[in-house]
Amino acid sequence: MHKCTAGDLAVIVYAYNTVNIGAIVRVLGLHPNQKQIQSHPDDILWTCQAAQPMTYSIENKRRKRKNGPVPDSYLQ
Secondary structure (H helix, E strand, O other): OOOOOOOOOEEEEOOOOOEEEHOOEEEEOOOOOOOOOOOOOOOOOOEEEEEEEEEEEOOOOEEEEEEEEEEEEOOO
């Protein structure tokens, strides 16, 4: 069972890039690429939107984006 559904507001409670912890996001829907970031095999990825850019590590570079994937288990 998933904690979130599309349309929910959630807070990031765990993150690979700890700067994202505490960010409030809107859950937009299921992310189209469920393998884009590593998470637990039973977890799903949501596409989320934040008011402030979230930090992602992509190919050893840090990128900031307002929309991006977040695992369900990282949200509350």
